[in-house]
Amino acid sequence: MTLITPSDDTEPTALAPGPERLDARSRRAWTERMLVDRREDDSYAVTTESGHTYRVDLAEHSCSCPDHRIRGEQCKHLRRVAIEITARRVAPPGRERARCDVCGGVTFVPRDAVPPHRCRRCRLVPGDVVVDRETGKRLVVARVLDERADEHVIQATGETVAEYERNDGYPAADRVVEATYLTDRHRRRRPRRYAFPRSRLDRTDEQLVE
Numbered sequence: 001m002t003l004i005t006p007s008d009d010t011e012p013t014a015l016a017p018g019p020e021r022l023d024a025r026s027r028r029a030w031t032e033r034m035l036v037d038r039r040e041d042d043s044y045a046v047t048t049e050s051g052h053t054y055r056v057d058l059a060e061h062s063c064s065c066p067d068h069r070i071r072g073e074q075c076k077h078l079r080r081v082a083i084e085i086t087a088r089r090v091a092p093p094g095r096e097r098a099r100c101d102v103c104g105g106v107t108f109v110p111r112d113a114v115p116p117h118r119c120r121r122c123r124l125v126p127g128d129v130v131v132d133r134e135t136g137k138r139l140v141v142a143r144v145l146d147e148r149a150d151e152h153v154i155q156a157t158g159e160t161v162a163e164y165e166r167n168d169g170y171p172a173a174d175r176v177v178e179a180t181y182l183t184d185r186h187r188r189r190r191p192r193r194y195a196f197p198r199s200r201l202d203r204t205d206e207q208l209v210e
Contacts, residue, residue, distance in 0.1 A: 025067075029079035036084045042093040046077040056081045058093060101171075102199065116173055122203065124177060130201040134166050139179035139201070142193050149197040152176040161195050170197040177201055 022030065035047040044056040046063075054065040054077050062068065067075040084090045088106050091097040095108040100119035107119035124130065128141045145152060149162040150172035157164065162172040174197035184191035 025074065025076050026079060029076040029083060032076065032080075034077075034080050036081055036090050038090050038093075044081045044090070046080060048077075058082075116171065116175065116198070118198075124198070124201070124203065129182070129204045129206040130177075130179060131204055132196070133200050133202060138182045138204070138206070139194075140182060140185060141201075142178045142180055144198075145176040145178065145195075147176050148172065149174045149176055152195055154195055161197055167197050167200060170199045174198045174200075 033049045037045045037047075039045055039055075042057075042059070044058070045053050046056055047053045052065075054063055056063045056077050058078075058081065061078070063075050063077045065075050065077055067073050068078065081090075085092050088097075088108075091108050094111065096111055096113075098107055098109050098117055099105070100107045100122050101116035102118055102122035105119050105121070107117060109117050118124075124141050124144055126141050126143055130139050130141060131137070132139060149167065149170065150160050152161045153159070154161060154164060161167055161176050162170070162174075177196050177198050178193045179196060179201065180191040180193055
């Protein structure tokens with residue numbers, strides 16, 4: 001897992017969607033240059049253009065700035081933290097910003113999550129249609145196991161999924177995916193399942209229609 005630390009985004013940045021349509025506080029939240037840094041206690045430090053830093057706590061919906069603390073307003077700092085999370089620039093509370101092990105895109109994972117990690121687009125669920133990189137054939141995902149490729153033993157060969165010849169070069173830490181070939185689903189009432197390392201399967205946009 002590659003965690004993306006606050007040092008990856010060290011410059012205050014403006015994020016403007018069309019400020020003429022926003023109220024004053026929302027406009028400042030989008031357009032002013034701010035640096036948002038999540039702290040270990042799941043609060044956020046927001047540094048403004050003027051150099052002031054305020055503490056935002058989303059769980060308490062609070063900010064240490066005078067606009068919120070004295071006037072009770074939903075200040076630009078609270079709004080900016082929400083914007084940065086929605087834009088996937090910083091992680092929400094309880095999660096870490098990381099790289100997807102399949103496509104390299106940004107995803108958020110629980111702090112105690114173990115690799116490999118998948119973004120929403122690369123994550124597989126039963127019923128997804130995939131393509132085997134080695135053969136080009138299409139399969140349907142039956143289930144995704146918690147076992148790694150170097151842990152799951154193929155009963156027919158006595159080898160682990162990682163040791164199987166055609167899986168050479170795929171990460172041993174890949175989760176194992178059981179899938180059935182589309183052709184078998186039409187020919188057999190109970191098609192045989194085959195075990196693959198996740199990285200060997202490419203997701204498609206096809207939908208399975210029973």
